[in-house]
Amino acid sequence: MTPGTRIVGRSLPRMDAPGKVTGTALYAADFALPGMLHGKVLRSCEPHARIVRIDTARAAKVGGVRAVLTAADVPDVRYGGSVKDEEVFARDRVRFAGQPLAAVAATSPEGAAAALEAIEVVLEPLPAILDVAAALAPGAALVHEGWASYTALPILHRDGNVCNRARIVVGDVERGFAEADRIFEHRFTTPSVHQGYTEPRAAVAQWDSSGQVTVWSNTQLPFEIQTTLSEILQIPPSRVRVIVPGIGGGFGGKLRVGVEHFAALLARRAGRAVKVMTTSEEELTAAYARQPAIVELKTGVTREGRLTAREGRLWFDTGAFAGSGPGVASVATLMLAGPYRIPNLLLEGRAVYTHKTNFGSFRAPSGPQANFAVESQMDIIADALGLDPLELRLRNIVHEGEEGPTGQVLAAVGLEECLRKVADAIDWKNRRPAPGRGKGIACGWWTTTGGSSGVYVKVNPDGTVALNTGAAEIGTAALTGAAQVLAEDLGVELADVNVVSADTLSTPFDFGAQGSRTAFAVGNACRAAAADLKRQILALAARQLGAEESALELRERAVVAADGTRVTLAELARISQATGGGLIAHGTFVAPPTPYDAKRVEGHVYPAFHSPSFHAHAVELSVDADTGEVTIHRYVVAQDVGFAMNPTYIEGQIEGGVAQGLGQALSEEIVYDEGRVLNANLTDYKMPTAVDVPRIESILVQHPSLVGPFGAKGVGEPPNIEPPAAVANAVASAIGVRISSLPITAEKIALALREQAP
Amino acid sequence: MTTLALSLTINGATHEVVVPPHRTLLDVLRNELGLTGTKENCLEAECGVCTVLLDGVAVNACIVLAAQCRGREVTTIEGLAAGGELHPLQRAFIDRGAVQCGYCIPGVILAAKAYLDEVAAPSADEVREALAGNLCRCTGYQKIVEAILSVTETR
Numbered sequence: 001m002t003p004g005t006r007i008v009g010r011s012l013p014r015m016d017a018p019g020k021v022t023g024t025a026l027y028a029a030d031f032a033l034p035g036m037l038h039g040k041v042l043r044s045c046e047p048h049a050r051i052v053r054i055d056t057a058r059a060a061k062v063g064g065v066r067a068v069l070t071a072a073d074v075p076d077v078r079y080g081g082s083v084k085d086e087e088v089f090a091r092d093r094v095r096f097a098g099q100p101l102a103a104v105a106a107t108s109p110e111g112a113a114a115a116l117e118a119i120e121v122v123l124e125p126l127p128a129i130l131d132v133a134a135a136l137a138p139g140a141a142l143v144h145e146g147w148a149s150y151t152a153l154p155i156l157h158r159d160g161n162v163c164n165r166a167r168i169v170v171g172d173v174e175r176g177f178a179e180a181d182r183i184f185e186h187r188f189t190t191p192s193v194h195q196g197y198t199e200p201r202a203a204v205a206q207w208d209s210s211g212q213v214t215v216w217s218n219t220q221l222p223f224e225i226q227t228t229l230s231e232i233l234q235i236p237p238s239r240v241r242v243i244v245p246g247i248g249g250g251f252g253g254k255l256r257v258g259v260e261h262f263a264a265l266l267a268r269r270a271g272r273a274v275k276v277m278t279t280s281e282e283e284l285t286a287a288y289a290r291q292p293a294i295v296e297l298k299t300g301v302t303r304e305g306r307l308t309a310r311e312g313r314l315w316f317d318t319g320a321f322a323g324s325g326p327g328v329a330s331v332a333t334l335m336l337a338g339p340y341r342i343p344n345l346l347l348e349g350r351a352v353y354t355h356k357t358n359f360g361s362f363r364a365p366s367g368p369q370a371n372f373a374v375e376s377q378m379d380i381i382a383d384a385l386g387l388d389p390l391e392l393r394l395r396n397i398v399h400e401g402e403e404g405p406t407g408q409v410l411a412a413v414g415l416e417e418c419l420r421k422v423a424d425a426i427d428w429k430n431r432r433p434a435p436g437r438g439k440g441i442a443c444g445w446w447t448t449t450g451g452s453s454g455v456y457v458k459v460n461p462d463g464t465v466a467l468n469t470g471a472a473e474i475g476t477a478a479l480t481g482a483a484q485v486l487a488e489d490l491g492v493e494l495a496d497v498n499v500v501s502a503d504t505l506s507t508p509f510d511f512g513a514q515g516s517r518t519a520f521a522v523g524n525a526c527r528a529a530a531a532d533l534k535r536q537i538l539a540l541a542a543r544q545l546g547a548e549e550s551a552l553e554l555r556e557r558a559v560v561a562a563d564g565t566r567v568t569l570a571e572l573a574r575i576s577q578a579t580g581g582g583l584i585a586h587g588t589f590v591a592p593p594t595p596y597d598a599k600r601v602e603g604h605v606y607p608a609f610h611s612p613s614f615h616a617h618a619v620e621l622s623v624d625a626d627t628g629e630v631t632i633h634r635y636v637v638a639q640d641v642g643f644a645m646n647p648t649y650i651e652g653q654i655e656g657g658v659a660q661g662l663g664q665a666l667s668e669e670i671v672y673d674e675g676r677v678l679n680a681n682l683t684d685y686k687m688p689t690a691v692d693v694p695r696i697e698s699i700l701v702q703h704p705s706l707v708g709p710f711g712a713k714g715v716g717e718p719p720n721i722e723p724p725a726a727v728a729n730a731v732a733s734a735i736g737v738r739i740s741s742l743p744i745t746a747e748k749i750a751l752a753l754r755e756q757a758p
Numbered sequence: 759m760t761t762l763a764l765s766l767t768i769n770g771a772t773h774e775v776v777v778p779p780h781r782t783l784l785d786v787l788r789n790e791l792g793l794t795g796t797k798e799n800c801l802e803a804e805c806g807v808c809t810v811l812l813d814g815v816a817v818n819a820c821i822v823l824a825a826q827c828r829g830r831e832v833t834t835i836e837g838l839a840a841g842g843e844l845h846p847l848q849r850a851f852i853d854r855g856a857v858q859c860g861y862c863i864p865g866v867i868l869a870a871k872a873y874l875d876e877v878a879a880p881s882a883d884e885v886r887e888a889l890a891g892n893l894c895r896c897t898g899y900q901k902i903v904e905a906i907l908s909v910t911e912t913r
Contacts, residue, residue: 023795248861
C-alpha cells in the first residue's frame with residue numbers, strides 16, 4: 001500500500017463479486033424478454049464460392065418461424081473499422097467457410113434450427129486462397145476485386161490482398177548490418193487461437209414504436225457497436241441504444257459486431273424481440289480469433305552482443321475482411337523492435353486477405369506473435385555468441401529517457417528491475433538444473449491504450465456516491481479500481497460507491513474496455529470528477545458552516561472545519577437537491593498524445609505506445625525425452641504496473657494472462673484444412689484446465705507513470721505476451737531443441753528430438 | 759409435440775413443469791424456471807459452466823435430461839447461500855479474489871462443494887484435478903484453488 005492512500009493500492013474485494021458467486025449477476029447470455037424469439041444464422045460451408053441460389057421459401061413456412069433474412073432483405077452497406085469491406089450476409093460471393101448467408105427467427109431454438117435446415121443453398125465452389133503465401137503469390141486472385149473502391153482510413157497503405165502495410169524505418173539497416181559481426185536470420189510462425197471466453201457472444205434486440213432499437217449485448221465496446229449498428233441499420237446513432245448487462249469474458253473477441261446486427265435486423269423484420277447467441281462451433285469458425293502470423297527477423301549484432309540493426313517483417317492472415325488487421329499490423333512493428341535499443345530498423349507489418357474468417361484482436365494483439373519471434377531469436381543469438389541470455393538482454397534493453405523505435409521518449413522504465421527480479425526468483429544462475437530440465441526468460445513492452453473516457457458522479461441523499469461510466473466491466477475489476485480512485489478522492493469508502501455502466505443512452509462516452517485502458521482512463525476521469533465535486537461540496541459546506549473553504553477538509557463522508565464542526569455529505573447532498581439540483585460532476589480524461597518522429601513511420605495506425613509497461617517472465621520446465629511432453633514446474637512474472645491500484649486483481653490479471661499464454665505456447669491451435677476448421681469444438685480445441693496451469697508467482701514492480709491515476713499503467717494485456725517465448729526458450733535450454741512454430745506440442749518436440757538423435 | 763409433466767425438487771422447493779421429453783435440465787432451469795445462475799456455453803459437457811449438483815454429485819446440466827431428475831435433489835448456485843448466509847466457498851471466492859468475469863464461477867463453486875463433501879482435506883493438486891472439468895479463462899485457476907483450500911483449512 002502506498003503511504004498516504006486509504007483505498008487505492010489496497011486489495012479490496014471487487015464490488016460485483018457477491019452477485020457473481022450467488023448466481024444473481026446478469027450476463028447478456030442470461031438476458032431475456034417476454035415473448036422473445038430465437039435467432040440463428042446459416043453459414044457457408046465453402047471457403048470461396050459463387051452464390052448460385054439461396055431459396056428461403058420452405059424455411060419461411062416452418063412452424064413458429066417469424067422472420068427469414070438474406071442479403072436481399074437488408075441494406076446493401078459495407079461497414080468496418082479501418083476498411084469498410086464487411087457485409088452482413090454474403091451477397092454474390094462467399095469469402096470464408098462460416099460466412100453468414102441467412103438468418104431466421106422463430107418462437108423456439110428448435111424451430112429456428114429447423115428453418116435453417118429448410119433453406120436451400122446452391123454454391124459454386126471457387127479456388128480458395130488458404131494462406132498468406134497464396135495471397136501474395138504473383139498473379140494471385142484478389143479476395144476483394146473491389147478493394148480499391150472501399151472506404152478506408154487514408155493513412156493505410158493498401159494494395160490488392162494487402163489491406164495495410166505499416167512500416168517503421170530508423171537509420172540505415174544496411175549500414176547497421178555492415179557494423180555487425182554476426183547476422184542472424186530466422187522465421188517463426190504462429191497459428192490462430194481463440195479468446196476462449198466462457199460466455200458465448202449474445203444479443204437481444206427490441207424495437208419500440210418510435211423506431212428506436214435497444215440492444216442488450218456482451219460487447220466490450222457499446223459505443224462502437226452503436227455506430228456500427230447505425231451504419232448497418234441505416235438509422236441515426238441516437239436511434240440505437242446499446243446496453244451491456246454483463247460480460248462473461250472478452251479478451252478482445254467481443255470488440256466488433258458479432259450477433260448484435262442479426263438480432264436487430266431479425267427483430268425489425270419480426271416486430272418482436274429476438275435473441276441470438278453463438279455456438280462453440282460458430283466461435284471457432286466465424287469469430288474474431290487471433291491472426292495467424294509469419295515473422296521473419298534479420299538481426300545484426302557485434303561480438304560483444306550489441307544489437308546494430310534489425311530488419312523484421314510480419315505477415316498477418318487477416319482473413320476475408322480487414323477488421324482489426326491494419327491496426328494490429330501497425331502495433332506489430334513496435335513489438336518487432338522489442339524493448340531494445342537498436343539504432344537501425346526496417347520493420348514492416350502486413351495484414352493480408354485470405355479466404356478465412358476475419359481474424360481479430362485477442363489480448364495484446366500482435367504481442368505474443370512478435371514477442372515469440374523476437375525473444376526466441378535473442379536466445380539463439382546469446383547461445384551463438386556464448387553469452388548468457390539474461391546478459392544479452394541487459395546489454396540492449398531500453399532505460400529511462402531513451403527512445404522507443406519511433407522516437408518516443410520513454411519514461412518510467414522498470415524493465416531492468418523486472419528482468420533482474422525474475423532472474424533472481426527463478427535462480428537463473430542454475431539454468432539447467434537437471435538433464436531434460438531447463439529455464440527460459442523473455443521480456444517485452446506494451447502500451448496503455450489511450451482514447452477518452454467520461455464519467456458522471458453524483459452524491460446520493462444518503463451520502464453515498466453513484467459512478468456512471470460508459471465503460472463495461474469485462475471481468476478485470478477495472479471498474480472496482482476506478483471506484484477505489486473515486487472513493488479515495490472523495491473521502492468515502494469503496495462500499496459507498498455504486499457503479500452504473502455501459503448504456504449508450506444514459507452513460508457518458510467511453511472508448512471501451514480494450515487495450516488495458518479501463519482502470520487507467522476511467523480512473524483518471526474519476527479523479528477529474530472528484531476534483532469538480534470537491535469544489536462544489538466545499539463551496540456548499542462553507543456556506544452551511546459559515547467558514548472559509550480553505551479551512552475545510554473533506555473526509556470520512558463529511559466536511560470538517562478547523563474547529564471540528566462538520567456537515568455530512570448526506571446533508572450537503574440533500575441541501576443541494578432542495579436548492580441546487582444536486583451534487584453532480586462530469587469528469588473526463590483523454591490520454592495526452594505521445595510525441596514521436598512522424599518521419600519514421602508509414603501506414604501506421606498506432607505509432608507510439610502510451611504510458612508503456614515493461615515486463616519479464618521466467619519459467620522452469622522439464623521435457624520428457626520419449627514423449628516430448630512439457631511439465632512446467634515454476635512460472636514467475638515481474639511486471640511494471642506503475643502503481644498497483646488493487647494488487648489482488650493485478651495478480652489475477654497476471655495469473656489469467658499467463659494461463660492463456662501457456663495455452664498458446666503449448667496446446668491451442670485452430671486447425672485449418674482446405675479453408676475449413678477441423679477442431680471446432682472444445683474437446684479438440686485444447687484450452688488449459690486447472691491441472692495444466694502451474695502456480696504463477698507475481699512480482700509487482702512500480703515505476704509510476706506520469707499520466708495514470710496514482711501512477712498506474714495498463715496491466716490487463718501484458719501477461720499474455722511473453723509465455724510462448726519464455727516456454728520456447730526453456731524448452732531449448734532443457735533439451736537443445738528450438739521449436740519455431742506455435743504451439744510447441746509434445747508431437748513437435750518428440751519429432752525434433754528424433755531428428756536430433758544420432 | 760409430446761410433453762411430460764415433471765415434478766422437480768430444486769434447492770429444496772418443488773417445481774411442476776410440463777416440457778418435451780428431450781429438454782435438458784439446463785434448459786428447464788434457465789428458460790422455464792428463470793434460474794440463470796446455472797450458465798450456458800458449449801452444450802456438450804466440455805466447459806463445466808452449467809455444473810449443478812444432482813443428489814450432491816456434480817453433473818453438467820447441459821447433458822442431463824430434466825426427466826432424469828424426477829425424485830432427485832437438484833442444487834443450483836441459487837440454493838447454496840442458505841437463508842441469505844453465503845456458503846463458506848462463496849465467501850472465500852469473494853475474499854480471495856477468485857472471481858473475475860464470473861461466468862464459470864457458479865459451476866466451479868458447485869464442483870468444489872461436491873468434491874469437498876467427499877474429500878475433507880485435499881492437496882492443491884487434488885483440488886486442481888477435481889476442477890479439471892471446469893474451464894476458466896480469466897483467473898488461471900490460482901486464486902480459485904487458493905479459495906477452495908482456505909475453506910478446508912478453516913473447518
